[in-house]
Amino acid sequence: MLYLSKKDIFNLVSFDELIDSIELAFRIYEQKSFQMPDRIHLHYRENTFLYMPCFTEDIIGTKVLTVFPKNTDKNVPVIQGLMLLNDVETGKPIALIDGASLTAFRTGAVGGVGIKHTAKEDCQSVGLVGAGVQGFYQLLFAAKVRDIKKIYIYDIFEDKLISFKEKLLEKLTDVEINIVNNTRELVEKSEIIITTTTSEKPVLPDDEKLLKGKHFIGIGSYKPNMREFPEALFKLLDEVYIDTDFAAEESGDLVIPLEKNWIKREQIKTFGKLLKDNDIKSDTTLFKSVGMALFDLVVANVIYSKAAEKGVGQKIIL
Amino acid sequence: MLYLSKKDIFNLVSFDELIDSIELAFRIYEQKSFQMPDRIHLHYRENTFLYMPCFTEDIIGTKVLTVFPKNTDKNVPVIQGLMLLNDVETGKPIALIDGASLTAFRTGAVGGVGIKHTAKEDCQSVGLVGAGVQGFYQLLFAAKVRDIKKIYIYDIFEDKLISFKEKLLEKLTDVEINIVNNTRELVEKSEIIITTTTSEKPVLPDDEKLLKGKHFIGIGSYKPNMREFPEALFKLLDEVYIDTDFAAEESGDLVIPLEKNWIKREQIKTFGKLLKDNDIKSDTTLFKSVGMALFDLVVANVIYSKAAEKGVGQKIIL
Numbered sequence: 187m188l189y190l191s192k193k194d195i196f197n198l199v200s201f202d203e204l205i206d207s208i209e210l211a212f213r214i215y216e217q218k219s220f221q222m223p224d225r226i227h228l229h230y231r232e233n234t235f236l237y238m239p240c241f242t243e244d245i246i247g248t249k250v251l252t253v254f255p256k257n258t259d260k261n262v263p264v265i266q267g268l269m270l271l272n273d274v275e276t277g278k279p280i281a282l283i284d285g286a287s288l289t290a291f292r293t294g295a296v297g298g299v300g301i302k303h304t305a306k307e308d309c310q311s312v313g314l315v316g317a318g319v320q321g322f323y324q325l326l327f328a329a330k331v332r333d334i335k336k337i338y339i340y341d342i343f344e345d346k347l348i349s350f351k352e353k354l355l356e357k358l359t360d361v362e363i364n365i366v367n368n369t370r371e372l373v374e375k376s377e378i379i380i381t382t383t384t385s386e387k388p389v390l391p392d393d394e395k396l397l398k399g400k401h402f403i404g405i406g407s408y409k410p411n412m413r414e415f416p417e418a419l420f421k422l423l424d425e426v427y428i429d430t431d432f433a434a435e436e437s438g439d440l441v442i443p444l445e446k447n448w449i450k451r452e453q454i455k456t457f458g459k460l461l462k463d464n465d466i467k468s469d470t471t472l473f474k475s476v477g478m479a480l481f482d483l484v485v486a487n488v489i490y491s492k493a494a495e496k497g498v499g500q501k502i503i504l
Numbered sequence: 505m506l507y508l509s510k511k512d513i514f515n516l517v518s519f520d521e522l523i524d525s526i527e528l529a530f531r532i533y534e535q536k537s538f539q540m541p542d543r544i545h546l547h548y549r550e551n552t553f554l555y556m557p558c559f560t561e562d563i564i565g566t567k568v569l570t571v572f573p574k575n576t577d578k579n580v581p582v583i584q585g586l587m588l589l590n591d592v593e594t595g596k597p598i599a600l601i602d603g604a605s606l607t608a609f610r611t612g613a614v615g616g617v618g619i620k621h622t623a624k625e626d627c628q629s630v631g632l633v634g635a636g637v638q639g640f641y642q643l644l645f646a647a648k649v650r651d652i653k654k655i656y657i658y659d660i661f662e663d664k665l666i667s668f669k670e671k672l673l674e675k676l677t678d679v680e681i682n683i684v685n686n687t688r689e690l691v692e693k694s695e696i697i698i699t700t701t702t703s704e705k706p707v708l709p710d711d712e713k714l715l716k717g718k719h720f721i722g723i724g725s726y727k728p729n730m731r732e733f734p735e736a737l738f739k740l741l742d743e744v745y746i747d748t749d750f751a752a753e754e755s756g757d758l759v760i761p762l763e764k765n766w767i768k769r770e771q772i773k774t775f776g777k778l779l780k781d782n783d784i785k786s787d788t789t790l791f792k793s794v795g796m797a798l799f800d801l802v803v804a805n806v807i808y809s810k811a812a813e814k815g816v817g818q819k820i821i822l
Contacts, residue, residue, distance in 0.1 A: 223546050228557055233595060237566075239546055246548060246553075250566060260594065262594045262596070272570055276575050277571070279584065279586055282820075284822060503509065504602060
């Protein structure tokens with residue numbers, strides 16, 4: 187069995203390969219050639235255990251994550267875990283991959299794919315609301331799929347922004363990175379806006395004029411009580427793109443607009459379908475992702491295949 | 505993170521320590537100082553994925569097993585998997601333990617604890633119906649808790665018995681091991697009878713006189729349609745001991761006797777309660793185990809603690 191760390195992942199796969207893997211996962215999703223049981227959440231004290239199994243014709247595995255919110259006080263990542271890949275013929279464990287890094291990479295790649303297919307080709311600016319690990323990878327992938335010259339960042343915890351900017355400058359040396367004081371300024375200056383918060387109320391101004399013509403990528407809201415986008419946005423949209431059908435039941439950014447009739451169910455379209463039809467309707471766009479185990483499985487398989495081919499990773503004798 | 509193989513487990517913990525761990529698990533079970541969500545079964549083709557999470561005050565973890573029935577054709581173990589232990593404070597993965605060996609060891613130890621507390625002190629003979637991996641460990645532990653001089657083995661697949669006997673003789677050098685032709689002979693000659701089959705009908709003769717005064721350990725039946733024990737046995741019992749309350753819903757050896765009114769629910773008692781009260785009622789006894797994640801967790805923790813202390817195991821850099 188192989189163990190593959192964050193560093194191994196970085197060395198093994200390029201951002202382009204990760205983007206390709208996510209596009210492949212979207213195609214598998216549309217073809218329905220997979221089995222993905224509901225993700226399993228278990229609660230222990232204030233913490234959560236998350237089991238995300240998925241099986242395709244060729245790949246089977248499970249991501250097991252822990253979410254320990256108090257880890258922030260201890261300077262330990264809140265999300266930790268492992269992706270386990272099993273041999274499709276015998277079930278034998280064949281690889282373990284660092285779950286936190288896999289999650290960050292694949293979520294970044296999902297956002298990147300969203301931008302690649304919904305944002306205008308010539309976009310040069312991107313704004314990020316929520317300066318955490320997910321936001322960091324979102325920006326790296328944004329800069330991969332568009333020729334980004336300017337980044338605007340905002341977080342309600344201002345003190346996070348300095349070090350976030352410094353870390354980002356190490357990876358994106360040619361980009362101008364600006365800290366802004368509020369999300370109005372952020373939206374004004376950005377063509378693409380990515381949100382990665384756990385907010386329970388909209389983080390952007392409820393102002394149609396401000397939001398018009400922009401491209402929104404929603405990563406944060408993954409529970410029905412979480413919301414990042416205001417009512418005004420939905421008035422500007424012909425369609426909303428989602429990564430998986432259950433996003434419409436899981437995310438408050440879809441649950442609430444549907445309840446309040448700001449959008450209708452038939453306006454919500456899976457991203458895989460958009461990839462196939464390639465028929466963006468409006469100049470304002472929203473791609474909302476809640477993530478799914480199929481992304482982890484497909485990306486993990488690419489990482490593992492390259493590791494096996496190149497002899498990379500820690501070998502564990504079972 | 506540490507990886508601990510079958511060999512590591514063998515070298516790290518004694519049978520006595522495994523028996524102590526299972527007794528500890530039974531006490532934790534009675535005190536209800538744990539959380540054990542229902543085990544999760546997922547089906548993929550003809551195969552099963554099994555997730556068994558459990559959390560106590562001090563230990564948290566999950567056993568992930570695959571059951572691939574066609575592996576027998578490939579000479580690969582049907583059950584494979586990993587036990588993952590997480591740090592109780594942060595969720596960080598701290599150990600992975602070979603899941604198949606852990607299962608075999610702990611199930612053997614559960615049977616051993618059953619014999620230790622239900623069988624007469626001076627028993628010297630044990631019969632096993634079902635010559636598989638679980639049966640093998642059952643006999644090793646039986647020989648640990650009683651001064652066993654004679655073993656009788658039976659399997660419907662007779663060709664398994666020769667190599668089973670040879671393997672067993674390597675571990676139990678002082679014991680006489682006999683292959684018998686039927687289970688009537690096996691019960692006649694044995695004081696303790698262990699069953700580890702997946703049979704859907706009783707594997708022992710329905711004969712009160714034959715069964716009277718013997719000690720039965722049921723390991724096999726773990727689904728409502730599986731049964732190993734005949735009606736006659738239940739007429740001889742004042743009480744049935746079970747490892748967990750849900751055994752009464754999961755095992756056909758309890759579900760069917762309850763339905764048919766051969767026993768009443770109030771005659772079924774958890775083994776942890778027996779350990780506390782120490783009040784065996786009849787000279788014929790039955791201990792029925794279906795297993796639970798709490799056993800895996802407690803045993804895994806003992807293995808891990810000893811490994812960490814002695815510097816044993818493969819170190820994985822996360």
